[in-house]
């Protein structure tokens with residue numbers, strides 16, 4: 273089905289005509305396909321899940337992916353109503369979430385006849401649950417969600433009536449043989465994965481997979497695995513842009529992301545996962561920087577506490593790369609007057625002895641300064657060894673094979689915004705002034721605002737990514753603008769006050785100034801205006817954002833339910849602010865629900881103690897009647913195919 277959507281979206285009706293007439297040449301073939309498509313249009317709309325701001329928290333993310341945002345357990349509950357105690361239900365649910373880990377535990381607990389009995393019971397339960405989750409889908413779609421090596425067996429078990437006496441022996445022989453031939457565990461694992469897949473059909477990741485947490489690379493790997501049938505899309509977040517920018521050869525993006533990796537004690541992602549060589553940087557850091565409380569890493573990775581020597585080294589690296597970042601910003605701001613970022617030129621506002629800084633008419637004392645490499649007469653000039661460090665980092669980033677594989681996926685499945693089934697998905701905001709007028713960027717005499725701003729930025733991002741050897745062209749500089757520019761839809765704030773937060777105590781200088789969008793988005797008329805700008809129906813559409821953690825006591829659902837913010841704090845450092853462990857928004861045939869997850873402890877704890885994240889659901893919207901595939905984007909594509917096929921049928925009947 274997804275392939276069909278690709279034609280319908282990507283090419284014109286003539287291509288569709290030639291495509292379909294080549295594929296279905298006879299009257300019976302065309303008629304069969306029309307029957308098939310029109311039947312699919314009547315199925316219930318599949319479930320979509322929306323998540324955002326995962327920030328490298330792989331285990332928590334995986335848990336939500338595996339439990340289908342709490343959906344797997346509700347399916348088990350409905351399927352086995354009154355047949356399972358809470359403990360049995362919990363154990364069975366965890367088998368579906370973590371089959372290989374739970375199977376290992378079962379082998380420890382049970383042997384001989386007890387194990388055989390367990391297999392027999394588990395097989396039957398899994399088949400029933402699979403049948404229950406598969407009811408919404410065509411056989412063909414269910415088949416595609418199965419592990420290919422088990423399709424025959426699983427279909428036999430799924431579609432044959434085991435209660436018919438004639439089939440009973442046949443059915444049990446399959447199960448017995450799976451056990452005897454030692455394929456039982458493999459089949460259980462494969463089937464649990466199929467159930468997970470069918471429980472949520474499509475995942476939208478509304479930005480910020482990267483930074484702060486320990487394993488963004490594994491989040492991407494699991495999305496790649498999950499996406500086999502185009503069931504994932506990504507709306508880039510400002511942090512993802514840094515990594516795309518890194519692969520595209522932007523020194524500024526690289527300096528920022530290395531700084532953040534040092535700040536959160538995640539340099540090992542760079543070295544061990546992406547093979548980025550940090551030797552030059554470490555040498556420079558050791559030469560020029562000492563211990564400095566403002567640059568001590570924020571928190572240790574829970575699985576690897578650091579030694580004092582490591583802490584000192586990270587603190588030094590953190591300073592060295594921060595200073596390279598601040599130096600690179602100067603020339604970028606100067607060569608791009610169209611970015612209107614002169615107010616972010618800071619190093620030249622420092623006193624010659626670096627003890628104070630002059631900002632907006634105030635003189636502020638500098639604390640924890642570390643300006644040994646800065647020449648007050650030419651503060652943005654990189655020392656030769658700093659230049660060498662950043663050049664070697666750019667070289668490593670543009671040549672990391674694994675980083676490119678991950679970023680290719682982000683490029684392939686990602687976009688600045690997505691219109692999907694009547695909703696608008698975007699990470700940050702649509703920049704506006706206080707009166708709600710769209711604002712943006714003027715480039716080479718053309719002003720881009722609203723949807724055009726997004727399209728222009730995306731076109732440049734794709735250009736920069738395709739040309740990693742171009743390092744200071746407009747397209748590459750725009751990547752950095754996306755991270756921090758005052759009218760960047762992904763940043764949505766006026767100033768990124770990184771420098772001030774390191775060196776100035778006065779909290780007044782730390783304010784970043786959110787775009788007016790963030791207070792205007794509470795107003796339904798404003799959201800309708802945004803939906804119209806993106807050519808969506810303002811009456812039925814929603815805007816879905818990530819990016820701004822929803823603080824305790826504030827409502828993530830605004831503007832008469834038309835605006836939903838789902839940054840609920842997967843990111844551990846932000847859980848103090850949000851008080852929860854994250855949100856998932858679900859959109860199924862019955863309507864929309866917001867699921868609130870409690871903080872995740874650890875994977876080991878979850879598996880051993882069967883501790884699920886407690887998830888509570890809140891209904892955002894209920895459909896007056898169940899929505900069908902016909903009312904989705906895929907449905908529209910299928911209807912276009914039906915039209916073409918009917919035309920072809922008429923032509924054949926008329927002898928054309």
Ligand SMILES: O=P(O)(O)OC[C@H]1O[C@](O)(COP(=O)(O)O)[C@@H](O)[C@@H]1O
Pocket residue numbers: 480510511535765768769770784819820
């Ligand atoms: O929490 P940290 O590491 O100090 O980072 C704060 C910075 O992150 C930002 O909030 C951007 O990151 P988010 O997209 O996660 O909000 C900046 O506005 C701010 O300057």
Ligand SMILES: [Mn+2]
Pocket residue numbers: 480509510511699762818819820
């Ligand atoms: Mn963000």
